[in-house]
Amino acid sequence: MKNKLLKITTNLWFDTQAEEAARFYTSIFENSKIGRTTYYGKAGREIHGMSEETVMTIEFELEGQTFVALNGGPHFKxxxxxxxxxxxxxxxxxxxxxxxxxxxxxxxxxxxxxxxxxxxxxxxxxxxxxxxxxxxxxxxxxxxxxxxxxxxxxxxxxxxxxxxxx
Known part of the structure; x- marks a missing residue:
């Protein structure tokens, strides 16, 4: 891939604590910030089982490294x-x-x-x-x-x- 910017973002799967974790981590690292937050809607509720307006993902940055925290349920640890x-x-x-x-x-x-x-x-x-x-x-x-x-x-x-x- 010529002249393509490669960006790798770390995705962290949480049960329901994505926002709490992002805020915790950004409170520790001086060079950090919270980015965009997305929310679950009606679409896919039968699959994901999350209530509407529950945080789905929250982006955050620690020392220049971008992360996405996902509230994906208890399936993975x-x-x-x-x-x-x-x-x-x-x-x-x-x-x-x-x-x-x-x-x-x-x-x-x-x-x-x-x-x-x-x-x-x-x-x-x-x-x-x-x-x-x-x-x-x-x-x-x-x-x-x-x-x-x-x-x-x-x-x-x-x-x-x-x-x-x-």
């Missing part, structure tokens, strides 16, 4: 097979996103910087340099970082740096 990665510059950033996104989430799903939020969406809250540490050419450094990482729920950047520089 989120799994950890898909997650959103937040690259953090500092421990303050890690702490902020961890605190906000883990509120009401599944504490049993917290490990190695991963968490599941109150809607069942999985997030990875990681320092921007973690990939470099894990992929270091010195296998001992890499192993020490991984060993430290496996012991964490929320990532502690100083602990990883100490393991890396031992």
């Amino acid at each position: 989120f799994t950890e097979a898909i997650s959103f990665i937040i690259h953090c510059e500092s421990q303050e950033d890690v702490d902020y996103y961890w605190e906000k996104l883990s509120q009401g989430g599944d504490e049993k799903a917290q490990a190695c910087g991963w968490l599941k939020d109150q809607f069942g969406v999985s997030w990875q809250i990681i320092p921007e340099n973690i990939t470099d540490m894990i992929n270091d050419t010195d296998p001992d450094r890499s192993a020490r970082v991984m060993t430290a990482l496996y012991q964490m729920k929320k990532i502690d950047i100083n602990t990883l740096k100490l393991a890396y520089n031992e």
Whole structure:
């Protein structure tokens, strides 16, 4: 496809919490906004089962990434097979996103910087340099970082740096 702009939008299927989720996420990310909202009407009611004027979709943007949240009913659930990665510059950033996104989430799903939020969406809250540490050419450094990482729920950047520089 020559000279065609490729735009990929992430669609998130919720039971009935699409608008709540969009407002929650946009309240956390500084560079965010709510976009268009569509509503269910009479058409297709026998298929979708939603009341008229119920939110069908709500568009929102987080840090330049466009999302659509759909109220599609209870047919599908989120799994950890898909997650959103937040690259953090500092421990303050890690702490902020961890605190906000883990509120009401599944504490049993917290490990190695991963968490599941109150809607069942999985997030990875990681320092921007973690990939470099894990992929270091010195296998001992890499192993020490991984060993430290496996012991964490929320990532502690100083602990990883100490393991890396031992």
